[in-house]
Amino acid sequence: MYRTVAQQCPRCGHPTQAIAHGVGCGTCGGRIVSHAAFLNMANDMLAPGIAPFERPPMFPRVESPLHCPLCRRKMRPCSLLHVLLDDCSVHGIWFDPHELQAALMLFANAAAVAHLAGTAVPNPRLPWLALNVALPHAIDQYQFFQSTVSIGNATKSATLSLPVDDIPDIAAAIYGFADQPPRIVDLGAGVTALNGIRIFGGATLHQGDEIQIGSYKIAVHAPPDVGTPKLMPPVPRAEA
Numbered sequence: 001m002y003r004t005v006a007q008q009c010p011r012c013g014h015p016t017q018a019i020a021h022g023v024g025c026g027t028c029g030g031r032i033v034s035h036a037a038f039l040n041m042a043n044d045m046l047a048p049g050i051a052p053f054e055r056p057p058m059f060p061r062v063e064s065p066l067h068c069p070l071c072r073r074k075m076r077p078c079s080l081l082h083v084l085l086d087d088c089s090v091h092g093i094w095f096d097p098h099e100l101q102a103a104l105m106l107f108a109n110a111a112a113v114a115h116l117a118g119t120a121v122p123n124p125r126l127p128w129l130a131l132n133v134a135l136p137h138a139i140d141q142y143q144f145f146q147s148t149v150s151i152g153n154a155t156k157s158a159t160l161s162l163p164v165d166d167i168p169d170i171a172a173a174i175y176g177f178a179d180q181p182p183r184i185v186d187l188g189a190g191v192t193a194l195n196g197i198r199i200f201g202g203a204t205l206h207q208g209d210e211i212q213i214g215s216y217k218i219a220v221h222a223p224p225d226v227g228t229p230k231l232m233p234p235v236p237r238a239e240a
Contacts, residue, residue, distance in 0.1 A: 009028060009069060010075070011096060014028070020200070021200070022037065032068070032091055032093065032094045033188065035093065038056055039053060040201050041185070041202075042107045044185055045104055058078040059080075060077070063077040070088070071088065080103045081115065084099070085099060101170040129146060131220050146159075148174070151218075152189075153169055154170065157170055164214050172184060172185060183202050184199070186200055192211070
């Protein structure tokens with residue numbers, strides 16, 4: 001058993017701290033996530049019927065290596081398609097800001113999954129999601145017709161931006177596949193709860209479910225003319 005030196009961010013040099021799923025830097029937003037934790041989150045993103053990955057499907061690349069913040073060994077530069085990462089064989093994968101979310105979203109794309117697995121596209125149907133999202137204490141009701149809705153605290157990064165201080169730039173995503181119930185996935189932030197229970201991966205949404213992300217409670221339902229699964233209706237607004 002070795003003794004580690006002071007844990008420093010390999011990107012900016014500032015001290016690291018314990019966060020959900022691993023260790024991260026509070027200054028630049030980078031983090032290291034164990035292989036098992038990342039694999040669990042990635043497999044939770046897969047469409048039903050697709051075989052889960054047994055190990056992260058990363059490809060080597062040539063670049064000056066970073067040093068692991070936990071053991072100071074050189075990490076192996078690698079990639080998940082266009083997402084560039086650094087891998088410590090002992091402690092896990094280093095993700096710069098937004099890289100964890102970008103890497104996880106690849107696993108919700110059937111074509112990307114097929115490329116990573118080296119197989120034909122297992123399900124040629126495009127992902128499809130049509131949802132109304134009602135936020136208590138918000139002025140507007142949000143309506144989306146797309147495959148994925150990312151939820152967070154950055155106007156430019158998140159499809160649905162929640163301007164509160166207790167969630168990061170991208171905290172979670174709701175996504176759907178053709179003829180399949182939509183799912184919600186915590187994207188490594190550790191601030192997503194479903195029916196009062198915090199989730200650290202993905203969960204299928206059913207009628208009557210309540211999503212909470214940070215201090216926001218979110219009611220989601222499908223528009224009646226789309227044919228997607230029926231979910232819980234919007235939270236009634238109090239009359240003025």
